Amino acid sequence: MTVTSPTQDPTTPARPRTPPARRRARRQGAGGRLAAWIAVVVFGSFALLPVYWLLATSFTPTQSTFQYPPKLIPTDLTLENFRRLVDNPQLLTYLVNSVVVSLITAVLSVIVAAYMAYAFAKHRFRGRKSLMSFVLASQLFPQSLLLVTLYGLFDLYGLLNSYAALVLSFTTFTLPLCVWMLKGFFDTIDDGIIEAAQIDHASRWRIVHSIVLPISAPGLVAAGLFAFVRGWNDFIFALTLAGPERQTLPPGLVNTFVGEAAAEWAPLMAASLITSIPVVVAFIALQRFLVGGIAAGAVKG
Amino acid sequence: MTTTRQRHTGRRLGDGAFVVMLVLPGLALLLAIVLYPLIAALVTAFFEQSLVLPGRTFAGTANIASVLEGDFLQLLNQTLWFTVGATVLPFAVGLGLALALNTGIRGQRVLRGVLLVPWLVPGVVVSFLWLWIFNSNYGVLNGVLQSLGLIDSPQAWLSQETSAMVALIIAKTWTSFPWVMVMLLAGLQTVPPELHEAAKVDGAGTIRRFFSVTVPHLRGIISVVLLLEFIWNFQHFDIIWVMTGGGPAGTTRTFAVAVYETAFHGLDLGKAGAIGLLWMVLLMLLVTVYVRFADPERAR
Structure with a gap:
């Protein structure tokens, strides 16, 4: 399922055909990489911030969970x-x-x-x-x-x-x-x-x-x-x-x-x-x- | 060690008895705990039957009529909202991440592993976590939104009709998108790079290449992913039951919740069977229509 070949499709630099095309392609490559990072950061936060909150809350003393607004970074960790x-x-x-x-x-x-x-x-x-x-x-x-x-x-x-x-x-x-x-x-x-x-x-x-x-x-x-x-x-x-x-x-x-x-x-x-x-x-x-x-x-x- | 017989039975051709013995335990189990209960539950639709009292009486189509005249359309409407929302949103998130990871950005393997965590955790844990996030008094969502100035006062997200449904869809999206991501990523990695190269040489931009190279290549996987997500969401129970129990005022009640509630709280098996029967007929209709549209070749 999650076993894949190690050879990924890298962001291949454009073939140097004509100078304008090449410049455009490279800009798209950079743009594509930027878009990829934006997607990873935005969707990744959606995926992982709740996990963080689960972890943070489980190590927070009960009385500290009855604070509003909640402390995003718990300071008084406990078991x-x-x-x-x-x-x-x-x-x-x-x-x-x-x-x-x-x-x-x-x-x-x-x-x-x-x-x-x-x-x-x-x-x-x-x-x-x-x-x-x-x-x-x-x-x-x-x-x-x-x-x-x-x-x-x-x-x-x-x-x-x-x-x-x-x-x-x-x-x-x-x-x-x-x-x-x-x-x-x-x-x-x-x-x-x-x-x-x-x-x-x-x-x-x-x-x-x-x-x-x-x-x-x-x-x-x-x-x-x-x-x-x-x-x-x-x-x-x-x-x-x-x-x-x-x-x-x-x-x-x-x-x-x-x-x-x-x-x-x-x-x-x-x-x-x-x-x-x-x-x-x-x-x-x-x-x-x-x-x-x-x-x-x-x-x- | 029977020697002569084996030589005659040839390579793959098993003797009937052997195959029957291989298949029988599994088949018997599935017939007893899946097929029989399913058919029996659908048949219950035509009877007046209680969960706790013995015996039943034939009721014709009375149960079905009572469901159709009752909240059937509301259930259908709410089930479809949840299903479509919880299918489209994870698809968008999963596709975005699959495309991003497929560009070969650094840490791709680690990211893919970490992003699977929301898919692994039990549905009940998903529900608890999002109940806590959406909590009206001390919830972190209210805290963050208020400190950003987006809301004036803490909101009771799960007590309001629209926001409760949206909250359920978000929670379901959170736990569904990793599977979509993994499936689409596996598909993306089978797209030959030469196709993109060729399209690039022909002057196709990123977006053009996405729609004319990537999407056609992924067609099969996309249609399977959407179909399975649709079926699963159409029947989803855990998150809805734990987070809202179908509330507020029944506005997030779906077929799954209604069948369960009618059978195990209302103790009315006949009506639960009737809801189930309508539900399954609808599902089959929708799946048939979907297969016709999404995959005309396979439908034939």
Whole structure:
């Protein structure tokens, strides 16, 4: 996704054809660079100033957030907000739930998706195209509408307020995602490897388990991380299908901070920061794996 | 190790049973937790059914009629405003940044990484952050605008009809533009530099080259990005629910919020299903129209 060739299109100086054209082209180059910087500064501020404000507020003492106009550069930094979060056992429960549910979702999604994706990538069978479209489309249906039935369905099986309900509901969006990511990954595996194994009389399952999946380890990890992040970020399913004992951080934070305690902005920003960190870390890891995975594929394939 | 059979089945042709076993777990899961719930939810539209009481009675088109006679047009109007705003604005920001980064300015890689952060954070965090920024009493937006002399007194942005919708669109834009940027940047990097060179030799200026070289080359990516953004925004829930809950006075209520509220606060599954049915029919119509216009070749 964010893996690109290092060769960028540089602001190439104009070809020296005729002097006026050359001067004009160069002026445009400078103008273009200026425009580029303006765009980066303006849009970049829009992107990053809120991040700064999140960081600044989470290290500001609560009473200092009740100042108007707010101090743009906080002077009295503190860890008080984070300490208050640690002292709240309910928030710890949400955190544990988030980790458990996202982890199980990721592992389950990758395992189920890997087999399906392998079939899509390396086998041609009737209904393959329509099945692939169905998998792709299945993540485009609105969650609030699915919930109209999912709630009753989980209730029927006594699964409301359980990890199982959260894992299953998260799988509605992580499974299609993993199938498509892994299919892309398996597509890059050279058929020759599989054929060679077939000639050596390896069974079909053995080919999958001893050759395809090990080669694809970086892809499996990448898909798993993506699924983890998507599960971690989910709000509506965890809000609806679980109560406080099983809820994950996003709905947990809404329940804790929105409403009665709506004024607790500093601890809320600290909690938001904590909730965001795993996602950002996962993404940094993911980027490495994507790069490594593609490089490995090039060597081995 | 069955040896003889394998030789006969050939290279890619799997035996049916093997493929079925590969596909079945995933397929069964998707049928059970996506397709069945979706169809069942749409069918609910024709029943009188409560979230908490067992049983249901056939109601014909009563639910649908009641939605159409009720706030349907308002919901449609508000959903479209949010969808169009939250699709166009991130596109503009993402395109601007993609073009800027593609000029090869210094620190391009680092910038691209840092600019992704708003896309990574959970929707709930996005909502909290912008709630705090737009806060009427101590919000930093009021503080900055007032010190610049642009407003006389702190504004309650989220309690006024228009500004509440704009605030939601801004928050959604903030978290959406990085994805647009990454997609467009990837597309831009596939434009062969020779095309620009050739156009330059022919005397085409920057703007001319943007419209006659860059845009045609990016057509495919642009239409996919806009389509997906449209679909996602048409169904967006998290930010609206946390920031305004559909308020003030229902003026930021969208289909997603209405379905959720009707089902889980109003406990009226039949009506929620009816809203959902109309919503999905509309989405399909809009997507079909879009595909016809944006991508006439693929539509055929």
